[in-house]
């Protein structure tokens with residue numbers, strides 16, 4: 001039997017972690033706006049109320065209680081929206097007594113819940129069944145699964161249709177979707193917080209398409225967007241038909257609401273896009289994105305947007321008035337400057353060139369040129385006088401000893417000290433500029449170029465740094481704009497300029513080789529034996545893997561930075577510092 005069309009909306013929401021009142025206010029406003037445009041079912045992401053992941057806040061009874069009461073208040077606030085169901089994710093504390101069967105917990109147990117708010121109250125609660133505990137996920141530390149509690153599927157009835165709820169990881173497995181279908185679901189609504197890494201959106205859509213086909217149901221995927229510490233959420237929410245074909249998609253990295261509809265008979269529902277409405281008033285979108293049919297970004301565009309989003313939200317959500325960085329005339333600080341300007345605007349970014357006696361003329365010429373192109377505040381502070389003072393102070397110990405890394409590191413530390421002083425006076429955060437190849441090999445100085453608050457490109461290998469710089473310039477050229485990064489910065493051989501005529505490749509293998517070994521050994525867990533079998537030179541394998549192991553201590557003292565690969569030096573890299581194991 002044919003039914004009237006069901007209009008629904010997916011909130012591609014950017015929560016501020018822990019700001020329960022602020023998130024609830026914005027969720028309420030977005031739900032009202034979607035309802036006003038005709039949506040009767042509005043789906044928000046996983047843990048949208050508190051932000052994902054709340055980490056050990058989930059161990060605090062006061063946090064759980066505040067989440068539970070905010071959900072009740074939000075339900076009551078929407079009482080004047082008849083016919084609207086808002087489904088949103090939040091942590092729900094359980095009563096200690098009887099809540100957990102066969103398991104004794106010291107802490108108050110909680111579920112990763114989806115609440116159905118309608119008619120002024122919480123009508124139903126669904127408990128996530130599959131709790132991810134790999135990569136960056138730690139959900140078994142905090143939650144009890146719905147299956148473990150003996151809880152079943154939850155269906156939302158709307159317009160004569162039955163919609164089954166799932167939460168993120170649930171949809172990567174067979175059982176939860178099958179259980180929802182067995183309970184009578186005619187379409188699946190999935191609430192998600194699926195952190196970005198390169199290629200993730202394609203992987204995610206492929207997995208969800210398999211799920212839709214396996215149960216023969218359409219699937220609507222509401223995803224979060226925005227940065228949360230080292231993680232970035234890329235949005236690109238979507239709706240699939242029962243054959244797994246994408247029928248509607250929100251743009252990546254843009255906050256807003258994807259409107260779609262389900263037509264056809266209850267047993268053969270067919271989704272279609274209606275529109276995507278950006279949260280930011282006046283934001284312009286390509287026509288296909290505004291129509292709810294956004295395309296996925298290309299490889300470099302995707303990484304670029306992740307980095308810009310990560311910086312914007314880390315700086316913005318932590319309340320910094322702006323950012324400062326050391327601009328050397330090299331490619332790494334150039335890329336970070338271009339990202340920061342796009343994220344924050346030129347007026348909130350300051351670049352400081354701090355030449356030493358080893359700084360080549362072209363370094364400061366290029367640094368000045370770049371700062372002018374981007375219109376940022378630019379200053380030069382010579383470090384030679386400070387170097388002379390340090391040497392004087394240390395003369396008793398340095399006398400008769402050859403210059404070595406000690407003097408090189410002093411330069412980096414003077415720069416770090418100056419930048420941190422500028423940060424302290426202005427309140428602006430220092431962005432560090434080390435890339436993944438350097439973080440891996442320890443090619444960076446503790447309390448020197450590692451001093452700062454946020455490591456923007458710490459998960460971007462050097463070869464990708466070059467690709468991103470070229471891509472960004474080409475984008476500018478295609479739009480008829482001035483290229484932000486002077487060509488010479490991209491083509492000159494990389495050097496730390498810490499001694500005369502220094503070049504990175506004097507002490508490291510070529511970056512193409514280093515990055516390839518890094519990707520296999522660090523990101524894919526390949527063994528030294530495998531790398532040798534794959535044809536890498538034994539000396540390079542030995543060098544790179546030894547450096548990765550030796551420099552764990554440095555990485556433990558590094559600022560956090562944006563994760564763009566499936567394995568970053570961060571939450572998913574927990575190696576011992578003291579260890580003799582090599583393989």
Ligand SMILES: Nc1ncnc2c1ncn2[C@@H]1O[C@H](COP(=O)(O)OP(=O)(O)OC[C@H]2O[C@@H]([n+]3cccc(C(=O)O)c3)[C@H](O)[C@@H]2O)[C@@H](O)[C@H]1O
Pocket residue numbers: 405408409412438442443444445446448449495496498504553577
């Ligand atoms: N296991 C361990 N646990 C805790 N601390 C440990 C440690 N091993 C050494 N240390 C400490 O760490 C110190 C060594 O680390 P650190 O002082 O940083 O200095 P270090 O690693 O010796 O030197 C820095 C290296 O990075 C290169 N660099 C510097 C700056 C920028 C760039 C670039 O291209 O961007 C490259 C530079 O050319 C040099 O090769 C030791 O003196 C010791 O105090």
Ligand SMILES: Nc1ncnc2c1ncn2[C@@H]1O[C@H](COP(=O)(O)OP(=O)(O)OP(=O)(O)O)[C@@H](O)[C@H]1O
Pocket residue numbers: 325326327328329330331332333334352353354355356359415433434438449494495496497
């Ligand atoms: N002359 C300088 N003026 C300002 N900052 C500097 C200067 N030299 C180094 N820095 C800071 O220290 C960081 C490490 O720089 P270094 O030149 O040692 O190596 P790098 O990794 O090749 O970086 P880059 O490509 O930015 O030069 C730079 O990215 C920059 O932030």
Ligand SMILES: NC(=O)CC[C@H](N)C(=O)O
Pocket residue numbers: 046132167168169170172192193194195204
């Ligand atoms: N929050 C979750 O359950 C996320 C797990 C999931 N496999 C993802 O990254 O998409």
